[in-house]
Amino acid sequence: MQDEYDYEGDGGWVMSTEIERKFLVFKEKLPELKGGQHFVQGYLQREPQIRFRLSGDRAVLAIKTLKPDGSRFEFEAEKSFASAEERRTLCELAIVPLIEKTRYSLPHGSLIWEVDVYAGENTGLVTVDVEMPSLDYPLRFPEWVNAEAEITQDPRYFNYNLAQRPFERWQEK
Template structure:
């Protein structure tokens, strides 16, 4: 069974390294609990099912399809429970782990987060200088992608 142990943080944007080539992700949700999401990555679509465990780890099952037509992509967009989010993802290796930096677009413009997947619950994290280790947002529901689809980062000041 695939288990995911992930920690998510805010970043010091001014200290970010050169990010190079990123991958555009269009992400929407078909169900919230368990989380069933789709990601459109060019002509590939990934479907992921995730379920949170009480210890903070998550069950994760993922499958993908290549050469997805525009019609199929548009149907997925129509099926989404709420507006999709768009982001550019960059992968940055550091100290034996890979940090995924998400630079959000459109309604979430201005938000940049970074997450790291750990091999075990007790694995130590060596933080790069651009990670705000005091701003872990792993369990802050505002930053969950499905919530960013429902209430975008740029709308937070309105509440």
């Protein structure tokens, strides 16, 4: 849900309220995943959270903080061509290990479900996020989403925490 502060373009920024829920998936029911976007993601600060994502030459900085109603304030700034030195420096500045994942966007109904397939020490973890237009928006789940396994509020699955305690190190999966 975007508001009046939007500006998009090369070097543009976007400020919005993010209303998102996160779930585990039934891996065996997932459709064939095509055209994903590979990310390297790191964190520069924990609270408010300052995160960067690198994909090819593109770099996106995001500032996020939780609001009392469960939504999040989000401000993003994008640089469509970040030099190798800029990307390397961001990685060096990260305060926790980097996360790697590939994101696939799958439409279902009127929403886009974003499937994240993690790599590195988080290999084996597959999650899905869905951004909703309002807190009370009724969800219709694709068959491959485990609606009983909502992980929106489970801190183990927060990307910041996955960087510190990767999925491969969990005792119980």
